[in-house]
Amino acid sequence: MELKLTLNGRTVTDHIEPGLLLIDFLRSHGCFSVKRGCETSNCGLCTVLMDGRPVLSCSMLAARAAGHSIMTLEGLQEEAADFAGFIADQGADQCGFCNPGFVMNTIALLREIPDPTDDEIRAFLAGNLCRCSGYDGQLRGIRRYLDSKKADASPEKGGSHGA
Amino acid sequence: MMNIQNYVQAESLEEAYQLNQKRSGRIIGGMLWMKMARNTVGTAIDLCRLGLDTIEETEDEFSIGAMAALRQLEQHPGLNAWTKGAAARAVQDIVGVQFRNMATVGGSVWGRFGFSDVLTFLLSLDTYVELYRGGLLPLEEFASLKKDNDILVRIHIRKKPGAFVYQAMRNQRTDFPVLTCALSRMEDGYRTVIGARPGRALVLRDETNLLAGGITEESAEAFASWAAERIPVGSNLRGSAAYRTQLVRVLVKRGLLELGGKETWN
Numbered sequence: 001m002e003l004k005l006t007l008n009g010r011t012v013t014d015h016i017e018p019g020l021l022l023i024d025f026l027r028s029h030g031c032f033s034v035k036r037g038c039e040t041s042n043c044g045l046c047t048v049l050m051d052g053r054p055v056l057s058c059s060m061l062a063a064r065a066a067g068h069s070i071m072t073l074e075g076l077q078e079e080a081a082d083f084a085g086f087i088a089d090q091g092a093d094q095c096g097f098c099n100p101g102f103v104m105n106t107i108a109l110l111r112e113i114p115d116p117t118d119d120e121i122r123a124f125l126a127g128n129l130c131r132c133s134g135y136d137g138q139l140r141g142i143r144r145y146l147d148s149k150k151a152d153a154s155p156e157k158g159g160s161h162g163a
Numbered sequence: 164m165m166n167i168q169n170y171v172q173a174e175s176l177e178e179a180y181q182l183n184q185k186r187s188g189r190i191i192g193g194m195l196w197m198k199m200a201r202n203t204v205g206t207a208i209d210l211c212r213l214g215l216d217t218i219e220e221t222e223d224e225f226s227i228g229a230m231a232a233l234r235q236l237e238q239h240p241g242l243n244a245w246t247k248g249a250a251a252r253a254v255q256d257i258v259g260v261q262f263r264n265m266a267t268v269g270g271s272v273w274g275r276f277g278f279s280d281v282l283t284f285l286l287s288l289d290t291y292v293e294l295y296r297g298g299l300l301p302l303e304e305f306a307s308l309k310k311d312n313d314i315l316v317r318i319h320i321r322k323k324p325g326a327f328v329y330q331a332m333r334n335q336r337t338d339f340p341v342l343t344c345a346l347s348r349m350e351d352g353y354r355t356v357i358g359a360r361p362g363r364a365l366v367l368r369d370e371t372n373l374l375a376g377g378i379t380e381e382s383a384e385a386f387a388s389w390a391a392e393r394i395p396v397g398s399n400l401r402g403s404a405a406y407r408t409q410l411v412r413v414l415v416k417r418g419l420l421e422l423g424g425k426e427t428w429n
Contacts, residue, residue: 001170018207019167039164041195042337047261053234054261059195063170064211105261126337127259 005065007031008075016062022048025062026072033073033100037129044128045097047104048072054108073100079107086145092137098130102138115146164198169206173213176295176314182208183312190314192230192270195262215269215316218242225320229269233257233281236268245322246288249329253284253345258337273315275306275363278339282306283358284329286366287345289321303366325349328421330414331359334401341402344414346422355386355418357411360396367393378423387416 004013007029016025023046026034037045039058046058049071073080080103087106093099102125109116109124116124121142122135130138168187173179182188187205191197215228220241227236233254236242242250257263257280271281272292282302290302295314302318327347331340343358353374358364369375373386396407420426 018170019165021164040199041262041265042258044259044261053264055264056195056261059193059198059265061167061170061191061194061207061209063172064209066172105259108260123255124260126256127261 001063003062003066005067006069008071018061018063020062022057022060022062022065022070025065026057026070031072031074035097035100037097037101042127042129043098043101044105044125045101047101047108047128049076049104049108052108052111054105073104076104076107083110083142083145086148087138087141090137090141090144092130092133092141094132098128098132102128102130106138106142116142118143165200166203167207168203170209171206172209172211176210176213176316179208179210179213180295180312180314182206183314188312190273192267192273193232193265195266196270196274196276210269210314223322225322227268227318227320229267229273229315229317231268232264233266233268233271234260234263236281237263242320246327249284249287249327249345252329253280253331253343256280256331256333256336256340268318269315272302272305272318273310275310277362277364278343278359279364280329280331280340280343280358283331283343283345283356283364285318285320286356286358286364287327287329287347287354289323289349291319291321293317293319306363323349323351326422328418330418330421332410332414339401342396342407342410342414344411344418346415346418348422353422355390355415357390357394357415360394360407361399361401362395362397365394374419378419378425380420380425383416383419383423383425386419387412390415 003016023034034057035045037043041056041059046056047054048057050068084103105125105128113120188208189204190208210230215230217228218231218235218239219226225242237251237254271279285302291299292302292305293299293316295316297313325348330344332342333340340359345356347354353369355367356364367390374382391408391412394411396404398404
């Protein structure tokens with residue numbers, strides 16, 4: 001069957017098998033940030049944005065994405081670069097395997113809740129599993145990023161942006 | 164992973180219904196549970212183009228399309244105002260945001276899964292299912308039926324005035340629940356729903372009028388103990404039957420005290 005969707009801002013058309021999963025479609029189109037992890041819809045590693053909402057590409061038929069917009073980390077490098085350095089500075093991505101999924105879901109979090117509390121960060125990222133870090137590093141990194149944004153926005157403090 | 168031979172986005176409920184009459188046809192919801200199966204599906208029937216992904220509120224009811232996501236239940240302002248946040252509490256620990264953006268209310272209800280937070284919660288309200296051919300049916304009746312080839316179209320929650328509480332016990336956040344517990348007080352009395360027993364959720368009413376005089380520490384304790392005796396529970400890898408019996412007592416008591424405005428646990 002034919003599938004037509006928007007991938008990272010570009011229209012893509014391809015012939016697919018009906019049972020093809022979105023993750024396999026994306027990887028076959030060069031989106032290698034989208035990784036296969038648990039395959040039981042639990043780990044968040046394969047997170048992509050569909051029409052701006054985070055979804056698990058390992059559990060969605062590619063055919064269902066027809067006509068929709070799919071964004072992967074390849075298409076969101078600039079937005080990710082804003083805060084990814086802060087997470088790296090906290091040693092949060094030790095092996096790095098979970099990182100693309102975390103970054104994608106953090107983008108979704110910050111779009112939906114621009115100034116989240118720690119509890120809101122924990123709740124939003126609860127579907128992203130990391131076996132190295134215990135999650136504290138990711139939380140600290142996002143918190144530092146948000147604090148730095150506030151400092152930048154404050155005219156009194158004069159904005160010292162650094163990761 | 165199941166093997167899908169053909170995929171159709173149905174143009175109408177009638178088309179979906181006809182395709183679903185064949186043995187090899189399967190309606191797909193969020194596909195999160197279904198994809199774990201190792202079987203062959205002749206035609207995967209997708210309802211995603213039928214406008215069933217909304218929650219509509221009228222003066223009398225909430226009408227939830229079968230394809231509405233659990234995240235929509237969690238975030239719907241009207242439903243959460245009506246249930247005082249019980250709708251959000253019922254789903255907020257189901258895996259993660261990404262999962263809840265995909266899992267559908269219809270899939271959860273149609274599956275009648277024992278572990279379902281959604282079924283437990285909806286059974287505590289005045290809820291009906293709308294089937295394409297079967298029409299309107301009380302959810303409590305639907306939950307006890309075997310699956311057939313009809314199509315779940317919408318879920319209707321009638322706005323019967325009342326108070327609603329949701330509690331669940333998990334070994335770890337985002338895991339399957341060890342026990343789920345939803346309570347309500349509506350004009351026709353109290354309703355206690357226990358799920359993840361680990362069997363399908365059951366509804367218990369105040370048959371012995373233990374709560375007839377209102378909710379006090381003593382009446383909540385008495386009803387919770389009675390519920391723990393009445394609710395059949397079993398063992399699985401998440402908890403033993405004995406542990407679940409204790410949980411029934413604790414969660415029902417906590418829920419009742421919250422319902423009565425005595426304590427807040429969430």
